[in-house]
Amino acid sequence: MKYDYLIVGSGLFGATFAYRAKQTGKKCLVIDKRNHTGGNVYCENIEGINVHKYGAHIFHTSNKEVWDFVNSIVPFNRYTNSPVANYKGKLYNLPFNMNTFYQMWGVTTPAQAISKIEEQKQEALLALNGREPKNLEEQALILVGKDIFNILIKEYTEKQWGRKCTELPSFIIKRLPVRLIFDNNYFNDSYQGIPIGGYNKLIDGLLEGVECKTNIDFFNSEFRSWHNYAERFVYCGQLDEYFDNRLGKLDWRTVSFKTRIENTPNYQGNAVINYTSHDVPYTRVIEHKHFEMFGQAVYDNTKSVISEEYSTEYKSGMEPYYPVNDDRNNELADKYRQLTAQENNVIFGGRLAEYKYYDMAPIVEKVLKMEID
Ligand SMILES: Cc1cc2nc3c(=O)[nH]c(=O)nc-3n(C[C@H](O)[C@H](O)[C@H](O)COP(=O)(O)OP(=O)(O)OC[C@H]3O[C@@H](n4cnc5c(N)ncnc54)[C@H](O)[C@@H]3O)c2cc1C
Numbered sequence: 001m002k003y004d005y006l007i008v009g010s011g012l013f014g015a016t017f018a019y020r021a022k023q024t025g026k027k028c029l030v031i032d033k034r035n036h037t038g039g040n041v042y043c044e045n046i047e048g049i050n051v052h053k054y055g056a057h058i059f060h061t062s063n064k065e066v067w068d069f070v071n072s073i074v075p076f077n078r079y080t081n082s083p084v085a086n087y088k089g090k091l092y093n094l095p096f097n098m099n100t101f102y103q104m105w106g107v108t109t110p111a112q113a114i115s116k117i118e119e120q121k122q123e124a125l126l127a128l129n130g131r132e133p134k135n136l137e138e139q140a141l142i143l144v145g146k147d148i149f150n151i152l153i154k155e156y157t158e159k160q161w162g163r164k165c166t167e168l169p170s171f172i173i174k175r176l177p178v179r180l181i182f183d184n185n186y187f188n189d190s191y192q193g194i195p196i197g198g199y200n201k202l203i204d205g206l207l208e209g210v211e212c213k214t215n216i217d218f219f220n221s222e223f224r225s226w227h228n229y230a231e232r233f234v235y236c237g238q239l240d241e242y243f244d245n246r247l248g249k250l251d252w253r254t255v256s257f258k259t260r261i262e263n264t265p266n267y268q269g270n271a272v273i274n275y276t277s278h279d280v281p282y283t284r285v286i287e288h289k290h291f292e293m294f295g296q297a298v299y300d301n302t303k304s305v306i307s308e309e310y311s312t313e314y315k316s317g318m319e320p321y322y323p324v325n326d327d328r329n330n331e332l333a334d335k336y337r338q339l340t341a342q343e344n345n346v347i348f349g350g351r352l353a354e355y356k357y358y359d360m361a362p363i364v365e366k367v368l369k370m371e372i373d
Pocket of ligand 1: 217255
């Protein structure tokens with residue numbers, strides 16, 4: 001047998017698995033149907049800027065082992081995610097914090113902010129008259145009140161889901177934390193950042209010394225008969241596709257990107273700006289250079305690359321980004337998961353094969369915890 005492991009998918013799961021397998025002396029072959037390795041964290045270099053081709057990726061974790069591991073492959077920078085919301089031309093800091101409340105109401109102390117939020121929450125509770133919230137709108141109103149909801153949540157969520165908040169189930173929003181300090185750091189995690197030099201450095205470091213073949217779709221390749229090549233098989237492709245969609249197709253949500261070069265060194269002054277009103281068709285604008293360039297370096301490159309993000313209804317052939325957590329898809333995914341148990345020597349790993357949304361750090365954590373023999 002030529003390989004110990006055949007790995008389908010060179011994203012963070014496949015690449016981290018290959019790294020660990022190599023460390024234990026195993027020989028791996030990694031194949032990917034795209035023309036590059038890295039899966040969704042892959043960046044394309046445009047005008048000297050790493051452009052997050054499959055959506056902006058910010059690594060964040062409180063797990064020191066995971067943080068130390070990724071930093072041992074490539075050091076990470078000090079990028080701190082602090083998105084800004086633009087509602088009809090007015091800017092608000094995110095996540096909801098004292099800066100946001102000052103911008104919204106002019107309040108300057110936590111006590112004033114609490115009083116404003118509580119007053120609006122009570123108004124929403126009174127409107128329910130003792131019954132449970134029956135949709136996302138009612139749920140959000142009792143959690144944060146009408147101003148935060150109307151300005152920062154309602155239309156943005158409707159753009160994301162392509163449905164009115166009154167038609168969306170309440171369980172989508174369980175908590176809406178408000179932060180009563182002046183702190184625009186989006187994550188509560190202990191560590192966050194972007195690999196210095198970009199995510200491709202992380203993937204290249206993980207895959208160093210591992211044989212990789214791109215432009216190969218597992219299902220249309222000789223490797224379909226993986227038993228001929230390897231003792232064991234790691235599958236990071238779509239769960240339903242592995243079983244020829246025999247029980248039906250799983251649904252996904254997707255995002256499309258319009259990327260362009262701007263002839264200015266600093267287009268919007270921040271990596272992430274959310275557009276929270278209906279009158280702008282996109283949900284966010286990403287200015288990629290701010291993930292990796294700070295201070296004077298922003299101006300040393302006279303150009304900038306920006307991407308507008310549009311929430312798009314998923315159709316076959318599009319990028320499958322987010323699993324759909326409704327009853328039909330949860331039940332179908334469970335049935336497929338039961339089938340995976342019958343596959344000997346196959347590991348189903350990562351967001352596509354598990355039909356589960358994972359941030360990057362939990363993917364790395366999962367692979368670090370696996371016993372690789
Ligand atoms: C829009 C978006 C934004 C995100 N932002 C963040 C963020 O800010 N922070 C964060 O922590 N996480 C973020 N994530 C999550 C992150 O992308 C995932 O955690 C990570 O990509 C999971 O890695 P993976 O290896 O499971 O999947 P992937 O990266 O998708 O890799 C799977 C690979 O398998 C290949 N493949 C599939 N089928 C086949 C086949 N038949 N033959 C050959 N190859 C195949 C694919 O081409 C792909 O390269 C985001 C996700 C999305 C969708």
